[in-house]
Amino acid sequence: MEWTNGELLWIAQSQEDTTRLARKLADLVVPGTVIALDGDLGAGKTTWSQAFAAAIGVREVVNSPTFTIIKEYEGEKLPFYHMDVYRLSQEEADELGLDEYFFGDGVTVVEWASLIDDLLPPRRLVISIQHAGDGSREFRIKGYGAPYAEWCQMLNEIGESEG
Numbered sequence: 001m002e003w004t005n006g007e008l009l010w011i012a013q014s015q016e017d018t019t020r021l022a023r024k025l026a027d028l029v030v031p032g033t034v035i036a037l038d039g040d041l042g043a044g045k046t047t048w049s050q051a052f053a054a055a056i057g058v059r060e061v062v063n064s065p066t067f068t069i070i071k072e073y074e075g076e077k078l079p080f081y082h083m084d085v086y087r088l089s090q091e092e093a094d095e096l097g098l099d100e101y102f103f104g105d106g107v108t109v110v111e112w113a114s115l116i117d118d119l120l121p122p123r124r125l126v127i128s129i130q131h132a133g134d135g136s137r138e139f140r141i142k143g144y145g146a147p148y149a150e151w152c153q154m155l156n157e158i159g160e161s162e163g
């Protein structure tokens with residue numbers, strides 16, 4: 001874990017590394033947390049979401065919500081709202097009432113979040129995932145507003161410790 005240009009950089013050489021990052025974040029989340037995931041097709045957004053869900057105690061199988069757009073799960077720690085907005089139209093967005101999720105009792109993870117930039121709360125954690133060769137992935141993490149900016153400081157401090 002290191003800082004580059006105001007973002008935290010986490011290099012995942014494997015899905016186990018993705019899982020370790022998900023666990024570290026799962027320790028920090030509170031009701032109303034919004035995590036925006038960006039990254040190309042196959043970057044690893046759903047994989048990260050599944051690891052994160054497991055880490056907050058979701059026991060159900062978490063599938064890619066590409067076709068359902070949003071799916072709600074019960075977690076031991078918090079409810080989990082999993083969105084994939086790749087195919088979301090403006091009309092559907094209005095019908096779904098996204099703010100009910102964003103400002104609800106659970107934690108919302110949004111795949112392809114930058115497609116609905118104007119509908120997201122300004123305070124959020126943004127994670128951008130990129131392919132980085134040899135099957136590894138780069139996670140760039142940035143917090144906008146409280147408490148997300150502080151979370152990045154904390155993540156950096158707990159850094160490489162096992163979790």
Ligand SMILES: Nc1ncnc2c1ncn2[C@@H]1O[C@H](COP(=O)(O)OP(=O)(O)OP(=O)(O)O)[C@@H](O)[C@H]1O
Nearest residue numbers: 012014015018040041042043044045046047135137
């Ligand atoms: N950290 C990782 N290291 C190696 N392989 C990974 C990693 N994360 C994900 N993968 C692999 O990449 C593939 C695509 O992952 P995933 O479905 O999570 O991507 P996605 O970003 O959700 O894609 P989409 O845009 O289609 O929703 C999967 O086969 C998964 O096993």
Ligand SMILES: [Mg+2]
Nearest residue numbers: 045046064111
């Ligand atoms: Mg996906």
